[in-house]
Amino acid sequence: MGYLSATANSYGEYGLTSDASAAMRISFGTSSCASSAVYPELDITAQNGLTTYPLTGFITGFSNTDNNLYSGSFNYAYFGGVATETPAGSPAITEPNSFSAASGVSRAVESAVWSWSTSTNALTPQWINTDGSFPTNYLVYVPSSVAFALLGDVTAFSSNFVNVQVVTFTFVPSSSLP
Template sequence: MPPTRRSGALVPRASCIPLSTGSGKIQVRRASDGVILGYIRNTFDGQNSYTYGTLANALSVQLGSVDSSAGVMEIRAINGPDAAHPFVGAVGGSAGYNFNPGQLGYTYLSGTGHTPANSPPSFSAGHSIQSLGYNAPAESTVWSVNCLTGAVTGQWTNVDGSQPSTSIFYDPAVDFVGLIGDFNKFVQTFPNEGAYLVTLHFIPNI
């Protein structure tokens, strides 16, 4: 029998954003309405954590891979404030860092050393907040980049190796961006912080 003839026009495939060099900046948007708030800043806040600022003082970054199907990767800070801890990683929060439903677990984004993908938080990797006497564990290989949208998402690994749902948030009272598990639990625990969810987006250099 002859092959069945398909009808209808071909639907064009969406194109990936250019990740050929993997260099760019990380844009911060409010999750509730998509409003652009700024860019991850090239200087820390007062507690050695990353916050956001303007394009003029944006952190330049290098993706650990330009293959968006490669899984989680590291993001290296090029003009960051701490060359000894060059990765934009996550440091366990002071009130807890197990991201389980109903549990207070969050992290600060800061400079970190290297940790393997899909591994529990490391006390030996080192991070920028340690210089202030804070010795929580850290993870660096936590990021994925969607080549269609540029969305940068994080995946925290719990101490027991489980990988719970992970969101990104901003705490204006303390001025830091971080990863979080149960955001509602954070808001209930710290109702006066004014925290809200954000999304991150990789903006490639042109």
């Protein structure tokens, strides 16, 4: 499909690029990361992304009914920049973020959502609902917004808004880029 773009759209949401030189460069974890098969609840820093919002995270949707993702709900969280780390294991909290800066609308965020598999290099987000539950969630690309989002129900979101494409994120070490 392509690479995660280092440039956000006009709403402060990260999207897609086919150009490896425009891809987001990230850092995460510690030097001990090679000692485990999977690392949960990581914060990821966009080294060449939005400088005011250096961490990546998910920002609760403008049209959401609440800050939860679940089956039967169209709620969503767009992928964008976050100013400060949110606590690992915490539901969404209101923090400065790229969407709120672009839109003037205060939204809650989660940043410590990433798990990294050392065997596959898969980067997988896990949303945490306000009751502390871990819902099944889907990482999607929303072509009409030129942005990535996290959903609890692909069908409910698509029925209320637009069609999306379910995607996966794979960490590509810089030594592997063209």
